[in-house]
Amino acid sequence: MEAIETSDESLRGQVEIWQHMFSFADSMALKCAVELRIADIINTQGGPITLSQLASSIGSPSPGISYLSRIMRLLVRKKIFAAYHDSNGNGETLYGLTHSSRWLLRDSELSLAPMILMENHPLLMAPWHCFSQCVKEGGIAFKIAHGKEIWDFALQNPEFNKLFNDGLACTSKIIARAIISGYKDGFSSINGSLVDVGGGTGELINEIVKSYPHIRGINFDLPHVVSTAPKFDGISHVDGDMFQAIPKADAAIMKFVLHDWSDEDCVKILSNCRNAIPEKTGKVLITEVIVKPDGNDLSDDTGLDFDLLMIAHSTGGKERTEVEWKKILEEAGFPRYNIINIPAIPFIIEAFPQ
Known part of the structure; x- marks a missing residue:
């Protein structure tokens, strides 16, 4: 009979596997918090509140308080929310916001809540279960799960299309702020028009034009995407196919x-x-992750997660290293580029045709 290792290293390894096995529990608890608007409830109260106050505000006549307590316990452990002892001495725990939970505020201008709901929706989780089939047989995970690629699926399913567009729109607002603060001189030097290729509903180009009103913005995307875009001052919405031609x-x-x-x-x-x-005088600004497999920066692990996200949801896409980006740029006729750090997960790759 094989001896069971009892060393600290072996135990640590076992615990780590258990943690990875149940890492989905963190994202499901996070999704639950967004669906129940827990961060918004606490924020509306103006400070930390008790569990009973929280439960009475979630819009249910008979809330499962014991379930809520256990979910909040995990989210406090993960530092998504904070827990305090009631100063009145009645023994109740008060729950408050942290720097993390402020990104869950659904009524905030800058929020990741729509992205959390999108990425954890059953339709978008299903392709993750197809990874082993992709390894064995190739193919597109989303198509294996749903019978068609994600863009065609969105075209034929208005509710999914809205879920998807809302998720991308919220990240556009967040990243737009980072781009604007990290690329001030670059936008000042654009003396004319800027086209956002694959711009979705136009959130990114709108934020840029609001900060640099001398720029004429063009939001360019597929017809079914552009058709849902709101009107913005200084922005023209143009539909088309980026594989055919892009507006001048x-x-x-x-x-x-x-x-x-x-x-x-x-x-x-x-x-x-x-x-x-x-x-x-032209240039292309590419806002993307640059993968650093051995990197130690705060967002390097997230970059690798994004790469697996591309297996799940894209049509043969991937996150790339700088070497891979350089090769693509040169083949497309961009021999010169700069990499610019911005206060966000992606970088700006500033590419020039000569």
């Missing part, structure tokens, strides 16, 4: 677009961008 502009920007596509597709999209901008 003085510069182009793409946020989390190229990671959805294969290297070959990226070269095609970038080549069309090159044809759309002036050869001597």
